[in-house]
Amino acid sequence: MREAATLILLWTWWLPLGAQEIHIPLNDGWRFAQVGKGGWFNAEVPGVVQTDLLRNGLIPDYMQGSNIDSVQWVEHADWVYERTIIVSDTLMAHDHLDLVFKGLDTFGEVTLNGTLLGQADNMFRTWEWPVKDVLHVGENQLRVVFRSPISAGAQLRTAYGIQLPHDNDPSGVSPYIRKAAYQFGWDFCPRLVTCGIWKEVELRGWNKGRIKRVAVGQTDLGNAVVLRVKVETNGVVDERHSDCGLVVQVWEPERKQPLEGRQALLGSDAFTIRIDDPKRWEPLGSGEQHLYRVHTALNCGGVERSVHDTHIGIRTVRLDTTRDAHGKAFTFEVNGRGVFMKGCNIVPPDLVPCRDADRKWVDLVRRMGEAGMNMVRVWAGGIYPPDAFFTACDTAGILVWQDFMLGNLPPGNAEFQDNLAREAQEQVERLSGHPSLALFCADNELEVAWRNWGWQDRYGLHGEDSGLVLRAYQEAQHLLATASQGMHIPYTPTSPLSNWGNAKGLTEGDLHYWGVWHGDSTFSSFRNNVGRFVSEYGFQSYPDSTLLAKYNPPESLYLGSTVLSRMQRSYRTDRPIWEAIEREAGQERPTTFGKFIEASQQAQAKAYDLAIQAHLGARPRCMGTLLWQLNDCWPGPSWSIIDYAGYPKPVYEVVKRLYRATTD
Numbered sequence: 001m002r003e004a005a006t007l008i009l010l011w012t013w014w015l016p017l018g019a020q021e022i023h024i025p026l027n028d029g030w031r032f033a034q035v036g037k038g039g040w041f042n043a044e045v046p047g048v049v050q051t052d053l054l055r056n057g058l059i060p061d062y063m064q065g066s067n068i069d070s071v072q073w074v075e076h077a078d079w080v081y082e083r084t085i086i087v088s089d090t091l092m093a094h095d096h097l098d099l100v101f102k103g104l105d106t107f108g109e110v111t112l113n114g115t116l117l118g119q120a121d122n123m124f125r126t127w128e129w130p131v132k133d134v135l136h137v138g139e140n141q142l143r144v145v146f147r148s149p150i151s152a153g154a155q156l157r158t159a160y161g162i163q164l165p166h167d168n169d170p171s172g173v174s175p176y177i178r179k180a181a182y183q184f185g186w187d188f189c190p191r192l193v194t195c196g197i198w199k200e201v202e203l204r205g206w207n208k209g210r211i212k213r214v215a216v217g218q219t220d221l222g223n224a225v226v227l228r229v230k231v232e233t234n235g236v237v238d239e240r241h242s243d244c245g246l247v248v249q250v251w252e253p254e255r256k257q258p259l260e261g262r263q264a265l266l267g268s269d270a271f272t273i274r275i276d277d278p279k280r281w282e283p284l285g286s287g288e289q290h291l292y293r294v295h296t297a298l299n300c301g302g303v304e305r306s307v308h309d310t311h312i313g314i315r316t317v318r319l320d321t322t323r324d325a326h327g328k329a330f331t332f333e334v335n336g337r338g339v340f341m342k343g344c345n346i347v348p349p350d351l352v353p354c355r356d357a358d359r360k361w362v363d364l365v366r367r368m369g370e371a372g373m374n375m376v377r378v379w380a381g382g383i384y385p386p387d388a389f390f391t392a393c394d395t396a397g398i399l400v401w402q403d404f405m406l407g408n409l410p411p412g413n414a415e416f417q418d419n420l421a422r423e424a425q426e427q428v429e430r431l432s433g434h435p436s437l438a439l440f441c442a443d444n445e446l447e448v449a450w451r452n453w454g455w456q457d458r459y460g461l462h463g464e465d466s467g468l469v470l471r472a473y474q475e476a477q478h479l480l481a482t483a484s485q486g487m488h489i490p491y492t493p494t495s496p497l498s499n500w501g502n503a504k505g506l507t508e509g510d511l512h513y514w515g516v517w518h519g520d521s522t523f524s525s526f527r528n529n530v531g532r533f534v535s536e537y538g539f540q541s542y543p544d545s546t547l548l549a550k551y552n553p554p555e556s557l558y559l560g561s562t563v564l565s566r567m568q569r570s571y572r573t574d575r576p577i578w579e580a581i582e583r584e585a586g587q588e589r590p591t592t593f594g595k596f597i598e599a600s601q602q603a604q605a606k607a608y609d610l611a612i613q614a615h616l617g618a619r620p621r622c623m624g625t626l627l628w629q630l631n632d633c634w635p636g637p638s639w640s641i642i643d644y645a646g647y648p649k650p651v652y653e654v655v656k657r658l659y660r661a662t663t664d
Contacts, residue, residue, distance in 0.1 A: 021210050021306040022094075026085065026142070026201040035078035035145065046354040048105060048196035049079045049146070063351075063551055063634065066566055068190045075150050075193035082143040085203070087135050094205035096235065097135060099142075100128040103199025105353075106179045107147040113140050121152075122178035123198070124384055124405055124423045131203075146195045153177045160411045162465055165455045174408055178419055181381040181407030182347065187570045188629070188638040189351060198354040209235035209244065210306040214296050216433055217270075217488070218314065225278045225314050229271040231296055233306075244300040251293040253279050258295075280335055281313025281435045283374040284397030285342075285663065289313065291394060291435070313394060313435025319490040327507025330497075330533035331623040332375075332399070332438060340616075341399070341624035342659040343375035344368065344641070345536060348382040348633050358388040360646075364631055365392035367642055371652065372660035375399045377495075377535060377626050380444035381407035384427055393436035400436045401535075401626070403495070404480050406443035409450065412472025420476060424483035432487040440484040441492045442477045445512065448499040495535055505531060510624070512536035516607060517576050517639075523584050526611040533624035534615050538639035539607035540570065540577055541600040543632075545593065547645050551635045558593050567636040574637070577603065600637070605651040608641070612658045627655065 030043040032052050041056040050071065053059040059074070060067040091097070099112065104120040104127055111117060113136070117129040134140075153173025157163065164175035169184035185191035210233065217228040229248050248271050249258040259275070279290035291311040298306040320331040320338065331338045349360035368376055376393070378385060380403035393400055404424060410416060431437050449455060450470070456462055461469055477493045484491040497509025501519070505511045511531025515521035517539055521529075526537070542548070548557055548567075556563040568574055580603040581587050581596075590596040608627060615625035628639050635644040641652045 020304050021204065021206040024091075024203040024205070026083070026099075026203055029083045030081055030197070031083065032079060032081045035080050043081055043196075045081075045197045045201060046103070046199050046357075048194035048198055048352055048354060050074055050192065050194055051352055051355065052196070062192060065552055065556075065563070068192065072191065075195075076148050078148055078151075079146045079195060080143065081146070081197060082141065085135070085140040085142055087137055087140055089137055091203075091205060092132075092135065092137055094132070095207045096130065096205065096210075097132040098128050098204040098206075099131045100126065100202050100204055101144075101197065101199070102126050102201070103197070103354075104144065105146075105195050105198040106149050106177060107152040107195075108197075109145045109147075111143045111145075122419050122423055123180060124178055125419075125426055128204075144197060149173070149177055149179060149193055149195055156411075156416075160413060162411070162461070162468065163459055164409050164411065164469065165449070165459050165461075166408065168407075176411055176416070178405075178416075178423060180348070180353065180383050180405065182633070183351070185569070186381060188347065188632065188640075189569060189634050189636070192351045194352060196354075206235070207305060208300065209233050209298055211246075211296055211298055211308045213429060214294065214308045214310060214433075215429070215487075216294060216310070216312050218312075218316070220316050224274055224276045227271075227273040227275065227312075229273060229294065229296070231271070231308075233298065244298065244305075247295075247297045247299060248273075249295045250275070251295070253290040253292060275314070278314040281315040281394075282397065283334055283339055283399050284369060285372060285374055286334065286337075286339055286397075289395060289397040289435075310433055311391075311394065312433060315435050317399070317438045317490060319439060319492065321492075321509070326621045327504075327532065328509060329623070330509050330531075331620075334399075334438075338620065338623060339374070340619055340662070341375040341533070341626065342662060343373040343377070343398070343624075343626045344630040345377045345379050345626055345628045346382075346630045347379055349631055351633050353383050358386055361385050361389035362392045363646055365389060365396050365398060367646070367648070367652075368398050368630065369396040371656040372662070373398060375401060375438070375624070375626065376630070377401040377441075378403055379629075380405055380441070384431075387430070390431060390434045390436055394434050398436060399438040400431075400434070401439045401441060402431065402437060403441045403444055406446065406476065406480075409446055409469060409473050410476045412468060412475060417472075417475060417479060421479045421483065424480050428483045428487050428489065432489055437489060439490045439492060440480070441495050442480045443494050445495070446473065447494040448496060448512075452499045496531075500529065508532065510535040512628075513611075516611075517572065520576070520579075523580070523607050523610050526607075527614045530614050530618040530622050532622060534611075534622065535624065535626045536628045537611050537625075538628040539580065539604045540637050540639050541604035541649060541651070542577075542597045542637045543635060543643035543645075543649070544647070545597055547635050547643055547647070550645075559591070559596060564593075569636065569638075577637075580607070601650045604639075604641075604649065605654045608651050609654050609658070612655065616658065616662055 027045045030045050031040045032043040033040045043052045059071045062068045062071045106123045108120040112134045115134050120127045153176050156176035166172040174184045183193050212234050213232040215230045219226040296308040297304050318333040320329050496512040498505035500513045510533040513529045515525050577600045581599040632640045632644040642648050
């Protein structure tokens with residue numbers, strides 16, 4: 001008979017019978033206005049001010065034509081959102097009532113019945129406050145006032161006293177704000193700086209105790225695994241009585257009953273559960289994605305007060321960075337075996353991060369699985385994906401390389417660093433239980449930029465200022481490493497570890513190879529620039545004319561039009577595409593826009609074909625290829641292999657053929 005996997009931990013606090021923890025959505029009934037302008041309009045939560053303005057006919061559709069330029073004023077205004085909460089006697093009977101905002105973008109002052117609850121200053125954090133003493137039976141007024149992220153960021157910059165690099169952001173304020181960097185403009189998308197209640201809002205009620213978090217650690221013994229289930233609670237802390245207890249149950253994959261159990265008394269740091277002959281979780285192409293269900297309940301007097309459900313995968317993931325005959329490795333070992341990573345980088349699936357978010361993120365996982373990918377890198381200039389994305393990756397067998405959202409060099413003041421540390425801790429705790437999570441990375445290209453891109457001269461960062469910037473960056477890397485390693489998640493301090501164009505980048509760590517596109521190199525250069533793990537590379541193409549015509553006047557879609565120049569966000573313009581059409585594909589210069597689109601897609605397909613073949617052919621010295629990029633956040637030219645509407649470009653089939661034909 002198996003050893004117990006159902007554990008009952010007895011709390012020694014007497015609690016009366018009562019209802020289970022409740023979660024009341026507060027997403028409906030909101031209205032909004034521009035501060036100082038008057039005139040209230042209906043709002044939609046989750047949402048941002050741009051989507052609310054568009055829905056009410058107050059701005060043109062920013063996705064159409066050149067309208068994106070005419071809505072830039074929105075980022076400079078302050079906005080207010082409010083709604084009424086009707087509270088009953090039954091709700092007030094709860095011992096605790098918490099107001100929970102799962103995402104506020106970004107500088108929001110929250111008041112309830114005129115009482116200030118707090119001030120948010122980070123798009124990537126959850127904000128919650130106890131409100132039992134502020135609420136009353138009947139109508140209650142909830143209000144959130146959003147300050148312009150541009151004006152708030154400018155004040156933070158002035159207070160810091162040093163202008164940090166901001167290549168993508170003409171306003172220069174983005175480094176001081178905990179907000180998605182791509183919204184300030186990037187080489188694959190235009191600028192759209194949002195604000196608003198971008199995630200769900202709820203009122204949480206509970207009595208005496210609730211389960212706050214369940215963390216499941218694993219110790220692999222070869223033919224068995226020991227789970228260490230740590231349950232964090234709010235409220236229940238006293239040990240004098242025995243009316244309440246925690247019950248943890250673990251289900252094996254495809255079984256309808258939990259494994260047999262045993263009991264443990266209060267005082268142990270965690271539940272210890274041994275599973276013999278575990279069914280292991282493997283990446284796509286390496287085996288099955290077996291998932292165990294873990295159910296935790298807080299019971300008092302026979303009544304469930306709070307429950308928590310999650311799933312885990314029995315697996316080990318290690319990043320091997322040891323020195324070898326070729327330099328320094330960058331190899332992911334899953335369940336003790338090195339696995340070649342075939343995958344991509346992803347960006348947020350929309351300019352507006354809240355719009356149909358779960359479906360769009362999960363669709364990206366579907367496309368990755370169809371292409372035979374086993375890893376995805378979530379790029380640092382976007383947002384942290386929702387839970388639905390990671391759950392889909394768990395099921396599909398796609399490992400996640402998760403960047404922290406550090407797309408700019410950070411300021412070194414204590415307030416910013418503390419804000420970043422709290423964000424990192426929340427995200428690490430949220431994501432660490434997913435078997436798909438393979439790596440946390442501190443940032444995107446910041447270290448190579450500081451060393452190689454001339455930022456010191458461009459931004460006047462010399463002497464003492466240069467030292468302050470470098471120390472602030474190193475402190476941020478350290479706190480992010482601490483958060484990751486505290487949960488035993490592999491960590492790398494930056495990506496890439498070396499700049500392309502030098503010998504070290506080919507022998508140590510991961511490499512972003514941009515000789516093609518940014519460096520005017522021919523496609524054949526992919527063969528001679530294979531790193532130990534190539535985590536970025538790519539070539540642009542245009543999406544099909546059908547998609548472009550949906551967002552632009554069809555009569556404007558011709559070679560040389562201002563529409564085309566507006567859509568192209570890369571500083572290189574379309575020049576590399578034109579050169580590749582003639583040089584790489586041997587085609588005559590296209591004379592129509594349709595032929596140009598087709599030729600650009602053919603050139604892109606050839607680029608990825610040559611690059612991926614070079615990386616696969618260099619195994620085991622090279623142990624990964626992550627193309628830039630899978631998807632788009634708007635309908636323009638980019639390095640993507642599927643367009644903004646989710647349809648594959650011709651290059652997708654090339655990638656699919658190469659990845660699916662490759663085995664470990």
